[in-house]
Amino acid sequence: MTQSPALPLPPPKERRRLREAASLTRAQLASRVGVTSETVRGWETGRSTPRGRKGEKYARLLHDLGDEAEVTPRQESAVDSDDPEPSPEAASARRSARARRKAAATGRKRPAAKDRGRGPVTVPDRSRTPVPHGHRVILAERPRTKPPRRPDDAVTALTPDQAFDALYAFCAPALVRQTYLLTGRRELARESVERAFQIAWQRWPEVARDRDPAGWVRAMAYECALSPWHRLRPRLRLPEPPPPDAFDRALRDALLKLPPSYRRTLVLYDGVGLGLPETAAETEASTRAAVNRLVHAREALAERLPELADPETLHWRLVELASIERLRAAKPPVVRRGGERRARFWTRAAIAFTVALIGTTALTVRTAPTHYEPPVPPGETVQGVPPPVAPGPLSEKEQKLRAKLRQEQQGGPDRLLPQPR
Structure with missing residues (x-):
């Protein structure tokens, strides 16, 4: 599944x-x-070797940096010289570099929409292909424009709110589209992201110290999107x-x-x-298992x-x-x-439950x-x-005995009877 880059890599x-x-940097x-x-x-120290599409992109980027480094000294030497006109070598170098970039740009075009459904379409390597015109959204979490350089003290001066907002603006639009591919539901994709x-805001100290905060949030969004408990929600059954x-x-x-x-x-x-190692690490599987899953998924789609x-x-x-749905994040x-309100609600609910348990x-x-x-x-x-x-x-x-006893006179002294006055 991995291959060495087409362009030769320079030493570390x-x-x-x-x-x-x-x-x-x-x-x-x-x-x-x-x-x-x-x-x-790791690539610059020689501990690891670039492989796959990332390696090809890294090699091409180093090649472009080498070309720029060759052209820049010639331009500077032409400016520093007494002759105000640039030298023919610098002009030819600039023309050759411009011609190479133009040829590379013209050779990198994606298939037209009208060719859809007409069989396999040959598409060049997407790692070197820019975002096509008319599709302003992409699936990878990367800025659309090159961010301005800021000194280290400006980066460290960000408050937690500003750092969280920057991470959200950087990752949320692409994450909503990725989760839509996982779930096929627009509202569920937004809710998962x-x-x-x-959750990242609740654990912000941990996320801020992570070496890949975007990957941390992406893994959490995927877990929320693929949760099996969603099937019990009546609203998601429609x-x-x-x-x-x-x-x-x-x-x-x-x-x-799938x-x-x-x-x-x-x-x-x-x-x-x-890459395959990053995919295997994020899915908590071995590289061999990630390769098998990828091969079987491609075969099922094909x-x-x-x-x-x-x-x-x-x-x-x-x-x-993912782009045609025009999904937008909050x-x-x-x-x-919303995260703070949710945290306050569950905190108050836990306190109320604890008080009720203590009272009981x-x-x-x-x-x-x-x-x-003892029991009766x-x-x-x-x-x-x-x-x-x-x-x-x-x-x-x-009955005869009772009649006889009533008729006979009683023995013994006479009974005293009260006399009226």
Whole structure:
């Protein structure tokens, strides 16, 4: 999956010399290539070797810096000389450099939209291809214009709010489009990116010290977008309006039918343009597993859409699918205040739950018995006791005895009867 760059790479010391001659820092060179400053440090010290598309882009950039370094001294010597007119060597060098840049620009054109669906289209290496005219958005997190150079004290003087807003403005537009390719839902893509940045704002000291804050936020946004709990939300069960173009609809459906891990690997490698080691690290897999996922994802897409067998064509189709939706992220202050409100809500909810738990515990302790009370045993049936007989009607013999006793005179002294006065 990796290949050596087409242009020869200079030695590690020469790489550093060319960068310093162009007055570029490691971070600026890394932003141009699309890697981290630590990766550039490893390339300049010789600890690692540039490979793949990033290596080709790095080699071309060093070659351009070498050409500029050759032309600049000649121009300066022409200016410093007594003759105000530039020398023929400097003029020819400038013309040759301009001709090389023009030839490279004319040879790097993307396929037209009318050729869509007519079979495989040959597209050059996208690492050297600029953003096409009419498509102002891209999938990679990189600035559209070269940022102005600022001294180190100006960078360190940024407040946390300003640093967060700068990171959000740098990454959010591209992240919304990447998460749309993962989920196929516009609103879910925005929510995932906002939630990722809210988590980043809550853990800002950790994110600010990370060597790749954009990668940290991207991994969190992908996790939020691919969460399996979204299927339980009733609002997300309704289908969204599909893209207007038939090919874009077919590509979106084919992406959504891939497993989440395959889809994420494909978007990172063919969409964002990360290398295989960076893709494997971000997906928490080995490089061999990332290669297998990428190969199977490409085969599944090529089986459904044969015109996407070329990786470069696949890249531009992904860019078009993400760009046609015109997805826009919220403003940084809105996301930051939303994260703070969410944090306050959950903090107050945790405090209220804790107070309720303490009150319930205190009530239980107050009303609980202080001594042991044995339970009342269940009743037992007593055997051998005759059942009680209720009074009933007298028999004939009993009636005769009662009449006889009433008729006979009672024995003993006469009964005393009260006399009236």
